[in-house]
Amino acid sequence: MWLNRQSPVPKRQKCDHWSACSPGSYAYRILSGGGKEKLAKICFEDELLISEEKGNVGRGINIAIVNYKTGKVTSTKFFDMWKGDHSGEMTAFIKNAPEESLLLMVTHDDGSTRLKNDAKKSVEELGSKEIWNMKFRSSWVFITAKGFKLPDDIQKEKINHSDQKKNRYNGWPAEVQIEGCIPRNLI
Structure with missing residues (x-):
């Protein structure tokens, strides 16, 4: 006779990883937006740094700066690349990020229309x-x-600009994500 036993609920990992990061590592997940309704998210050490829930995600390029030594967020901002000229502001934000910082970047909607070469160069240099x-x-x-x-x-890094007419978001690209673990002893 079989007993009716419930399987134990799997333990939830930081930033919803499938498996835990090793001790002495930071967990992160960066998820781009997908369509109008699925907004971008940046999670670091199980804290949502940029998200709809926090109310700080926007159209364009979203950036979170994290102090590598402490693992604490120092700044977040989004730069609308569809409406207005924010490339210079984004370049300054990146250049003013302190040394020994992690920069996590993600797009929602359009991150390229008004993205100027100086801003692209500052990201390329990173x-x-x-x-x-x-x-x-x-x-x-x-x-x-x-x-x-x-x-x-x-x-x-990961990018998707596949045929946007043949996906579930009707002309919007499907989301992309990267996740991983970063050792805490790099510096």
Whole structure:
């Protein structure tokens, strides 16, 4: 006779990872927006830094700056690349990020229409290989370090600008995400 036993509920991991990061590592997940209703999110060490719930996500490029040594967010901001000229403001925000910071970047809706070359160059200098390839409404996520180097074996960037007419968002690109663990002993 079989007993009716419930399986134990799996333990929830930081930032909803499937498996836990090793002790001495930071957990992160960066999820781009998808369609009008699915807004971008940045999670770091199980704290939503940018999200609809926090009310600080916006159209364009969303950036969170985290102090690497403490793991605490120091600043978040979004830069609307559809309406107005915010490239210079974004470039200054990136350049003013303190050394020994992590920068987590994500798009929602359009991050490219008014993105000027000086802003693209500042992101490229941080290690982005895809910033020059962004198109109208491309979904893009990026994590980088300022003043030190991230391990080569972590995924740092992902972009999607596939055929937007053939997806579930009717002309909007599907979301992309990266997640991982960053050792706390890099500097």
